[in-house]
Amino acid sequence: MGVNTKWTGLDEAASVTKEKDVLMHMLYAKQQRLDGYEEAVVHAQKHKSLFDKKVLESREGKMDNTHSTKVKLAVRWSPPVWVAKQLENTYELVWRNGTRVDSGPFHVCHVNGFRASPGTKLWDEQAEVERSRDSKEKGRCEAESEDNKLAKVGSVDIADNIEDVIPCFKNHEGHWGADTLLREQLKSVKDTRNKAEAHAKSKGKGSRIVVVVTLSN
Structure with a gap:
């Protein structure tokens, strides 16, 4: 539909x-939208006035689907x-x-994604929220990774109320005790013990640790 249009020559069209x-086209388009909205309001008010004149019969247990014009013509999207x-x-x-x-919770079909225009205040706020969320998520993942690394490495068990660190070894002959072949393993166990002890202190747990390493033939 055209409003106040005039003939356009070939040179001007090309x-x-x-x-x-x-700017003129945008003004015409905006005016057409306003006219269409006005027509919708007039049409709804006309039908409501005709509906209100009718005699309504209400029965017990029957659903009442009458709604006010204000509800029907409510804005489509919220801020x-x-x-x-x-x-x-x-x-x-x-x-x-x-x-x-207050009117929530809202079903997923009533929620629409909103993308702020770049350079606006909403765009800056959304970017700040996303950066903060990503930073917290990264910190949480790093903390969980460190927990798993220190709590599950080898056979280290972090326990409370254990008086001292007891390394126990089983040599290739099946006897418990010291063995020259286990010196390197002992060094590794001590390093693991120190890391786990520091981890336990940082987490507020008991600083006593039991280390049990079993070697097979």
Whole structure:
């Protein structure tokens, strides 16, 4: 549908689009959207007035599907919000200032992804949140990796309330005790003990450690 259009010559149509023509087109498009919205409101109000004149019969147990015009013509999307928590296929949402959205939780079909335009304030806020989240996730992964490395290496067991470190060895003849072939292993065990002891202290656990290494033939 054209509004106040005029004939355009071939030379003008083949030339570079001018800035004033772009602005004029945007104004016409915006006006058409406003006119369409006004027509939708008038149409809804007209049908509501006709509906209200009818005599309604209500029966017990019958669902009442009448809604106000305000609900029908509510804005389509809310302002940008943050996803605070996921509950199966629903979400708990919070406003940008951190307060909870009272009408939640919201089903996934009612939530639409929002991408802020680059260079805007919302874009900077989202980038800051993502950097903070990535930093926390990286720190958590590194901490878990260090925990697994120190708590599960060899046969080291971090325990509480053990008075001292007891290295026990089993030589190739099946006897417990010292053996010249185990000196290198003893050095490795001592290094592991020191690391595990430092790890236990940093985690608030007991600093006593039991180290048991079993060697087969």
